[in-house]
Amino acid sequence: MTTIAADQLRQFVEQIERLEEEKTELAAQIRDIYLHAKSSGFDAKALRQIIRIRKMDQHEVDELDSLVDLYKQALGML
């Protein structure tokens, strides 16, 4: 491997590592908020579900829900 390639590789590695560090930091902040929410009396599991639902397109949500309901019906779960 040429020196040039090695330097280039090093650049890539360092850039990635820097960004991943930031990403890890953000993840930690998010965990903290869930902890705060929890100690404010909110249920973490339900909160996560809310976040998930809001992230999904409304159409997707509806589609999945109606399928789940259909399956529940077929299984006598309703």
Add this chain to the structure above:
Amino acid sequence: MTTIAADQLRQFVEQIERLEEEKTELAAQIRDIYLHAKSSGFDAKALRQIIRIRKMDQHEVDELDSLVDLYKQALGML
């Protein structure tokens, strides 16, 4: 480490590996079923959700659902 300890360790390792192998095999079978279900026209995501719901105690389900609804209401998502 004595020979006895080494033998004991080996026993543990082999037992664990054997069980994990079986576990892996089961996981593969489960994946297969999801594949069959899919090729029979069922939606894998919805199916997984059904399995999850059935695994939960009914009381838990209700509790989580009502919390999620409460949160949705608080956030004007309804």
Add this chain to the structure above:
Amino acid sequence: MTTIAADQLRQFVEQIERLEEEKTELAAQIRDIYLHAKSSGFDAKALRQIIRIRKMDQHEVDELDSLVDLYKQALGML
């Protein structure tokens, strides 16, 4: 949903649930062994590490290794 489809769905669900039950049982057995190992004086964390290392398909690992070594060299990690 037709009766046929409903029956088919039920089949899938029941098969999956049965297999998952077995999987859970195996997981419990594995936990037990770790507990036994621990009470025989072995360090569970190290033991898990051993299992992990042995699990890696050595061949596949080696495949990447030459490339990885090249890059590590370039990064002064050797």
Add this chain to the structure above:
Amino acid sequence: MTTIAADQLRQFVEQIERLEEEKTELAAQIRDIYLHAKSSGFDAKALRQIIRIRKMDQHEVDELDSLVDLYKQALGML
């Protein structure tokens, strides 16, 4: 739910969503770098491996290593 609690909930949700957005953005940047690396002739898989290896806190790894080596020896893996 009181107005206060609802407001608090909204705060948590918005904070989480904002941080997750940033995290997604970082992930996109990282993907870009891998793409650049790839078009510079580097193997993405090996590159990821490098990143993974470097991420392991070398110190912590060493901590376990003596125990692991002991066990490997016992298992004839050395």
Add this chain to the structure above:
DNA sequence: CACTGGAAAATGCCGC
């Protein structure tokens, strides 16, 4: 466009 593999999220266990 389905599959594979790898990253991220979520769940559950063990320790304190």
Add this chain to the structure above:
DNA sequence: GCGGCATTTTCCAGTG
């Protein structure tokens, strides 16, 4: 009983 860690599951991008 809670927090941290490890595993497991889910999701998603890359690939053929």
